[in-house]
Amino acid sequence: MQSPMSSPSPIFHFLLFFFFFLSPSFAAFLAPITKDPTTSQYILSIYLKTPLQPTKLVLDLGASFAWVDCTRRYKSSSYHHIPCSDPLCSAIVSLACSNCFRRPAPGCANDSCALFPENSVTRQTIIAEALVDSLALPSTDGRNPARFARVPEFVFSCAKTSLLKGIAKGVTGFAGLGRSNFSLPAQVSTAFSSPFLFALCLSSSPSAPGVAFFNSGGPYYFLPEIDLSKSLIYTPLILNPVGSTIITYYLHPSDEYFIGVSAIKVNGKDLQFNKTILTIDENGFGGTKISTTTPYAVLETSIYNAFKEAFVSESAALNLTVTTPVKPFGVCYSADDVLSTRLGPAVPTVDLVMKNDDAFWRIFGANSMVRIGSKDEDLWCLGFLDGGAHPRASIVIGGLQMEDNLLQFDLEKKRFGFTSSVLSHGTMCGNFNFTINGNLKQN
Structure with missing residues (x-):
């Protein structure tokens, strides 16, 4: 975890200046989804780390958790490892492998909890550390994005750069949206004591992004003022x-x-x-x-x-x-x-x-x-x-x-x-x- 990522764009700085962070009482959030024209992969844009950094992840509807390449250009003041003695590690290992006597199990190395992140495009997997860091998403009333809210203890896997093979340019990992308690929507739901509920609308347009809604059963407004x-x-x-x-x-x-x-x-x-x-x-x-x-x-x-x-x-x-x-x-x-x-x-x-x-x-x-x-x-x-x-x-x-x-x-x-x-x-x-x-x- 050496050098920082490239500097955020002026637009990103404007957004942070414009938004103020929500109290945990508000529960509806969103994230834009774009389609990479070369790979046809759908890319979810979120914010990670402290200070917040825009992060692009392949949207993987069935994956159990998110993983990010953090072997290079990862710098954050809020990330930390999960010790093997932490009850959170036990929960992660239990979730990831309920029959580990039949296969290798996620475990610990250097007293740090580990997982098996997978690239579902190439079907490649490795063993890697589990991390905790800060996640942020814009809130929404179903019509527009508004103020950010943080999930300060977001669990994901710290993968190696080699796992990015076959992935769209500029993408640093995968966003797992599966049924697991450690998927992205599940963790957002838990953080705000809201129902485990999300919606996707993938855009066919090469220039206009689609959208993911988290913790919201609606309304979902699309121009011209249509609640889908x-x-x-x-x-x-x-x-x-x-x-x-x-x-x-x-x-x-x-x-x-x-x-x-x-x-x-x-x-x-x-x-x-x-x-x-x-x-x-x-x-x-x-x-x-x-x-x-x-x-x-x-x-x-x-x-x-x-x-x-x-x-x-x-x-x-x-x-x-x-x-x-x-x-x-x-x-x-x-x-x-x-x-x-x-x-x-x-x-x-x-x-x-x-x-x-x-x-x-x-x-x-x-x-x-x-x-x-x-x-x-x-x-x-x-x-x-x-x-x-x-x-x-x-x-x-x-x-x-x-x-x-x-x-x-x-x-x-x-x-x-x-x-x-x-x-x-x-x-x-x-x-x-x-x-x-x-x-x-x-x-």
């Missing part, structure tokens, strides 16, 4: 009894988010496949997972084959003819043949039907198709990929399917809220007003 919390449809969150992370979740309930999809429809027509694989079995296989580190939806092979056949058939009725696909995609069309609508390219709709048939997540062209352009060709390709015959999850809902959809994760009520495309409501996730509001009323 009123459009949420709810379905239960499903607990996978066995996690899939390389080490820390071996024979441990998963901190990833699963929902109960019972059927898939293309243009209203039910796909025919073995639907038993949509249920999670006793070994943790099957079910439907939501992942921010997976760029596109991934389907088990039998589901994918039925889906691909139905989509191509329904597209033919729209006078769309498949052309030679571009890897990794299996279905592509000439962009010249595809009409544009306010909900994206005019292609068949896809419905993910929940166990209660009245609830379904409708996917329009903006969330099912990927534009592939070059000097030689211009294509729209289907953003659903073949995940093989025996994947861990039968369906993975990826980043493309989440963009411009408001998604709420309510761990208190064990439910998942979704809106389908907010484009149909006359707004988009890039329409949150990040203009500073200095007169935020406290509830």
Whole structure:
């Protein structure tokens, strides 16, 4: 922990001058989310350390805790290690590995508590120290950002620079938003005695950021003054009894988010496949997972084959003819043949039907198709990929399917809220007003 990071921008100094810190009585917070165009990773911007430093982390919806590269350019007057004798260390180790007799356990080195941070993009993991430092987020009334509030005892892992392989430029780690008690939203919730509840709205715009709301069930206002919390449809969150992370979740309930999809429809027509694989079995296989580190939806092979056949058939009725696909995609069309609508390219709709048939997540062209352009060709390709015959999850809902959809994760009520495309409501996730509001009323 040698040299400090590069100096913060003048805008950052202005924000600190403008804001004053909240008392812990206020509970709703936010953070902007941008998409890196090179890696398609979603980047959450928070503030760490003393004095506060803007910090960019890959948003990992299913990870148990945050980790930051602190082997270089990390300087803070408020960080400290966690001694092995500290009850907090026992809680961390217990959380991370409930069956450590079967695998290596997080432990202690030089009387400092340790964890296994993981890069979920490259599937690389290492053993690293656990740290405590100060986290800060802007508060919000659902319309604007306002005064900062601190979480002075924020627990995360101190990883090595080598773990950043494959990560977007300027990013220094991962922000875990999983079901764990040490995930970022869980710690914010605990610090302010608020429900474990957060919402994401990933932007499809390359220039306008999306937003994460913490400790807030709404309102969520987007220009022009549209409260998207009123459009949420709810379905239960499903607990996978066995996690899939390389080490820390071996024979441990998963901190990833699963929902109960019972059927898939293309243009209203039910796909025919073995639907038993949509249920999670006793070994943790099957079910439907939501992942921010997976760029596109991934389907088990039998589901994918039925889906691909139905989509191509329904597209033919729209006078769309498949052309030679571009890897990794299996279905592509000439962009010249595809009409544009306010909900994206005019292609068949896809419905993910929940166990209660009245609830379904409708996917329009903006969330099912990927534009592939070059000097030689211009294509729209289907953003659903073949995940093989025996994947861990039968369906993975990826980043493309989440963009411009408001998604709420309510761990208190064990439910998942979704809106389908907010484009149909006359707004988009890039329409949150990040203009500073200095007169935020406290509830």
